[in-house]
Amino acid sequence: MSDVVYDVVVVGAGVEGSAAAYYLAKRGKKTLLLEQFPLPHSRGSSHGQSRITRKAYQQDFYTEMMHEATDVWRQLEKEAGWEVFSQTGFIAIGKYKGNYLDNNASSLQRNNARFEYLAPQDFRRRYPMLRYPDDYSCVADPEGGILRADKALLAYQAMFQKYGGRLIDGAKVTNIRRGNIVTLETPNASYRGRSVIICPGPWASHILRPLGVKLPLKTMRITVMYWKERDNDRHTPSKLHPFYDHGVRGCRGHDVYGFPSEEYPGHVKICLHYGPEIDAEFRDQADDKWAIDLMKEYVREHFPGLEPSPSIVETCIYTNTPDEHPVLDYIPGSRNIVIGVGFSGHGFKLSPVVGKVLGQLACGEKPSYGLNPFRIDRFPLQASL
The missing domain is CATH 3.50.50.60 (FAD/NAD(P)-binding domain)
Incomplete structure (x- = not known):
C-alpha cells in the first residue's frame, strides 16, 4: 500500500x-x-462522437445548471485547444400548447434563457424535412447544440x-x-x-x-442508429438541429432524440431514448430488434428524406433512476x-x-x-x- x-x-x-x-x-x-x-x-x-446539449428542460433546476455548464464547456475547450461544443441550436418537439413544450418554454423564460416557441405553421415552414401532425410544433433553444x-x-x-x-x-x-x-x-x-x-x-x-x-437503478442498452440520407431529396435533413421528441406516437410513448449529419457523412443519428434492461458485464446479450423496428416506423413516418432502415448501429448504456x-x-x-x-x-x-x-x-x-x-x-x- x-x-x-x-x-x-x-x-x-x-x-x-x-x-x-x-x-x-x-x-x-x-x-x-x-x-x-x-x-x-x-x-x-x-x-x-456526439451528445446533445441544451438549456431547454422542463425543470428549472436543470435550466439553471445549464447556464454555468455552458460557460464551463467554453472554458474547457479554450484550455484544451480543441472544439468541445458546437452551438448549432436545439429543438424540443411536441404537441403545440401541450405540457411538454409549455414547461420547456416556462423554464427557459424563468431562467432568462433565449428561446422561440413556434406556432405549428412556422414549425413546418422552418423544418420542411420533418413530417408531423398539424398540432405539433417546437421550442427552439438557440444556445443548445452538440458536444463532441x-x-x-x-x-x-x-x-x-x-x-x-x-x-x-x-x-x-x-x-x-x-x-x-x-x-x-x-x-x-x-x-x-x-x-x-x-x-x-x-x-x-x-x-x-x-x-x-x-438503489433502484435500471441499466439499459441503447441502440444508437444512423440513417442514410436519400440523394437529392427535398426533405434531406442536413440542416436539422439536434432535437428531442417527447413521447412520439408509434414508439410506445418513449422519447426519441437525434442529430444532423455530423459523425458519418450523409447519415443522421436518430435513437430511441429507451432500451432493454441489461447487466453491464453482458450488454451484448440483449435483444434490441424491437427497438430497431420501432425506429424504422418512426423514421418512415417523420423523416421522409431518410432511408427507412439504419445502415450503422452502435451501442451505449443508460443507468436510469425511477x-x-x-x-x-x-x-x-x-x-x-x-x-x-x-x-x-x-x-x-x-x-x-x-x-x-x-x-x-x-x-x-x-x-x-x-x-x-x-x-x-x-x-x-x-x-x-
Whole structure:
C-alpha cells in the first residue's frame, strides 16, 4: 500500500468522474482518478462522437445548471485547444400548447434563457424535412447544440493531469474500506484518500452493494442508429438541429432524440431514448430488434428524406433512476464517500456542474446548487447497513 494519502480519490473516469477530478485538480486538491478499463474505451456511457446539449428542460433546476455548464464547456475547450461544443441550436418537439413544450418554454423564460416557441405553421415552414401532425410544433433553444463527446472526455482528462492530477487506468476497484481515511483496493495496488467520489456508471450496483447501498437503478442498452440520407431529396435533413421528441406516437410513448449529419457523412443519428434492461458485464446479450423496428416506423413516418432502415448501429448504456434524476449525495453512514449515479441518459451536458457539486461535497462544502432533487433518501430501502 502506498503511503500517499490523496485529498480525493475519484472512482470512474467517465464524463462525470472526469469532470469532478478536473474541478478538484484545478482547485489544487491532490486528486487521483481511477478507471477500471484501459483508456479510451467504449464499454460505458461516455464514449462516442456526439451528445446533445441544451438549456431547454422542463425543470428549472436543470435550466439553471445549464447556464454555468455552458460557460464551463467554453472554458474547457479554450484550455484544451480543441472544439468541445458546437452551438448549432436545439429543438424540443411536441404537441403545440401541450405540457411538454409549455414547461420547456416556462423554464427557459424563468431562467432568462433565449428561446422561440413556434406556432405549428412556422414549425413546418422552418423544418420542411420533418413530417408531423398539424398540432405539433417546437421550442427552439438557440444556445443548445452538440458536444463532441470523445473530445470533451479527453479534454477533462488532459486538463486534470495538466493541473497535477494522477490518472490510472486498468485499475478496477475491488473493495472500499470506510474510515477517516478511505482505502480503495485494486488487483495491483491499494490507494487512500480523505474523501472518495464514486461515479461508476452502469457498474453502480456492483460497487455500491458491498457498501450496503441498494438503489433502484435500471441499466439499459441503447441502440444508437444512423440513417442514410436519400440523394437529392427535398426533405434531406442536413440542416436539422439536434432535437428531442417527447413521447412520439408509434414508439410506445418513449422519447426519441437525434442529430444532423455530423459523425458519418450523409447519415443522421436518430435513437430511441429507451432500451432493454441489461447487466453491464453482458450488454451484448440483449435483444434490441424491437427497438430497431420501432425506429424504422418512426423514421418512415417523420423523416421522409431518410432511408427507412439504419445502415450503422452502435451501442451505449443508460443507468436510469425511477424519476430520471441522478443521485448526487453522500452514501448513508459516511460523510467522506460521495456518489454520482443514475444520470438516465441526460447527464453528459450537465457534467461541468455535476463535477463541481460532487467536488464540493467531497471537500465538505455547501454545494453551489440545491441538491434536494438528487438526494439519495428520496428512494426507500436504499441502504442495508
